[in-house]
Amino acid sequence: MILAPLGLKVLLTPQARNSMVYDGRPPCCGNATCVPICPIAAKYDASVHAQKFEQLGGEILDQAVAHFVAVDTQGRVTAIRFKRPGGSEHRAVGRIFVIAAHGIETPKLLLISRTDALPEGVANGSGAVGRYLMDHPIQLSWALSKEALYPYRSPLENAGIEQFRNADFRRERAAFRVAVGEDGWSFPGTPPPALASELIKEGFRGKALREELNYRAARQFRFAALIEQLPDPENRVLPAWDNPDELGIPRPRIVYDLDDYTRKGLAAARELHDQIFDAVGVTFRKHAEEHYGAGHIIGTYRMGNEARTSVVNAQQRSHDHPNLFLLGSGAFPTAGTANPTLTIAALALWAADTIRQDLAG
Ligand SMILES: Cc1cc2nc3c(=O)[nH]c(=O)nc-3n(C[C@H](O)[C@H](O)[C@H](O)COP(=O)(O)OP(=O)(O)OC[C@H]3O[C@@H](n4cnc5c(N)ncnc54)[C@H](O)[C@@H]3O)c2cc1C
Ligand code: SF4
Structure with a gap:
């Protein structure tokens, strides 16, 4: 409702997470601990198919590093x-x-x-x-709203603003989608335990600490805009022949930079985040000065x-x-x-x- 006057729509994000019992796995119970792994296996991960593969007679070798x-x-x-710990050599054929x-x-x-x-x-x-x-360089922005929003009740990102993924502006600058976070300030690095430590340093104790922690954690929110990046042949992975790992295999060397097209997209995302913060009414706001990687x-x-x-x-x-x-x-x-x-x-x-x-x- 707050975003409609800005012409913005929030849409559900597709997810590999059960909403009902499926494939022997339970539905999501909304504990907000999806990263790194869902403890009840409501969220899909590769172990689902690893198990099926083994049940069909397939063999999985762990600690096997392919190198040629x-x-x-x-x-x-x-x-x-491939090599195994200790450096022994093996071959997979097929x-x-x-x-x-x-x-x-x-x-x-x-x-x-x-x-x-x-x-x-x-x-x-x-x-x-x-x-x-390429990656989707992220413009991260976070704020404290005047009203309680109660994050941490669902997976980390359920919804997003999708309308800036394509339009004429792409002649000038990168597109983006805005992921709406449900994980308070965990992404910017202040999840509740870190917030509690900060408050203790500020002198909060006992009931006052609990109340301030609840007050702030309930009002934390953040946006992560995932920015388009153009394919540039100079951004690349090379073997670092001069920097082998313990098995003697070259580590990767990464050559990577952002061009102006992507940087303009980051700036446009910051502007949009500010418009939303103004509409919501916030008591604190911050934009990350450098982009984050999305992985x-x-x-x-x-x-x-x-x-x-x-x-x-x-x-x-x-x-x-x-x-x-x-x-x-x-x-x-x-x-x-x-x-x-x-x-x-x-x-x-x-x-x-x-x-x-x-x-x-
Ligand atoms: C923090 C984070 C959050 C993310 N969130 C999302 C999200 O919300 N939505 C989304 O769509 N994507 C997300 N991603 C991206 C997602 O994780 C990847 O797209 C996905 O894991 C890729 O799957 P993959 O099987 O191709 O590669 P991986 O999952 O990376 O698997 C590759 C495997 O190969 C193995 N391997 C590597 N080298 C060798 C070798 N030489 N020999 C033998 N084995 C080797 C690795 O150990 C690994 O097990 C996120 C990524 C990160 C880092
Ligand atoms: S919120 Fe995430 S971790 Fe928790 S049950 Fe749902 S999918 Fe699993």
């Missing part, structure tokens, strides 16, 4: 070599190989698998592997129709190696503004159909 993708002279992947180590480790693994025959690494005929690294690692093995300019096709199959699939948001050619994981899942299901057909063939 072997390719034969026909361009088919023949093995993935007919079809899927790498899903996310947007930094997948390209790093491909790039360190270079040989005389593939001097630029595996799946890298285009030279695009590791390039076009949405996008673009480093981009999908496309042409082998010359992209790494995988729409089925997530490598253009260069027909029995290699690369899953995850590294395949997104552009970042848009939406949180990536449901799209990752959709593309993975699509790839799975293709893999099933390949195996049947």
Whole structure:
């Protein structure tokens, strides 16, 4: 109601969380502890399918670090070599190989698998592997409202303002979506225990401490605007050959910056947040001066129709190696503004159909 005069609408955010009993897992009970993991398994996580895989006879090896993708002279992947604690060497062999180590480790693994025959690494005929690294840089803004809003009663983000994801302004500056937080000031770094410590330092004790803690925690709210970032080939992941880890595998080196287009999007988000704070009526407000990362690692093995300019096709199959699939948001050619994981899942299901057909063939 407060936002309607500003022409703003708050919409529900799609979520991988049960609202009713499903697949043997209970509905969400709203304890607001979804990160890092839902304690009652109402929120989906990878352990759901890991268990199903094992029940079907699949074998999962933990503490196994892939470090080399072997390719034969026909361009088919023949093995993935991996190391276990202590440095012992092993090989995974098969007919079809899927790498899903996310947007930094997948390209790093491909790039360190270079040989005389593939001097630029595996799946890298285009030279695009590791390039076009994107995230959704976040403009975080937080405030204390005059009235109690009572956060911490649901998952951390249920809703957002979606109307700035696309319009003519994109000729000038980046789009964004605004995630409305339900986690008080946890994201800016002051969850209730930290707030209690601050209040104790300010001299609050006993009943006064409890009352002040309740008063402030009930009024904390924040917005996180996820800003679009353009695919820039200079933003990239490279193997740090001079900086190996304990197993002797190069760590990733990240080259990453924001351009003016994205910075203008951050500024527009701050302005919008201020308009909302004015409309709500707040007693305190703050905008993060530097952007936060969203952990949405996008673009480093981009999908496309042409082998010359992209790494995988729409089925997530490598253009260069027909029995290699690369899953995850590294395949997104552009970042848009939406949180990536449901799209990752959709593309993975699509790839799975293709893999099933390949195996049947
Ligand atoms: C704080 C935070 C909040 C997020 N919130 C959201 C959200 O609200 N909505 C949303 O859609 N997305 C969100 N994301 C993004 C989401 O977490 C990712 O999109 C998703 O986890 C990607 O899944 P994945 O399986 O591709 O990669 P991952 O989950 O990263 O899995 C990759 C796996 O590969 C393993 N691995 C890596 N290298 C190797 C190797 N060399 N050998 C063997 N194994 C290897 C890793 O150990 C890991 O288990 C968030 C991310 C962060 C960090
Ligand atoms: S709020 Fe989050 S952690 Fe709590 S039950 Fe719901 S999904 Fe699980």
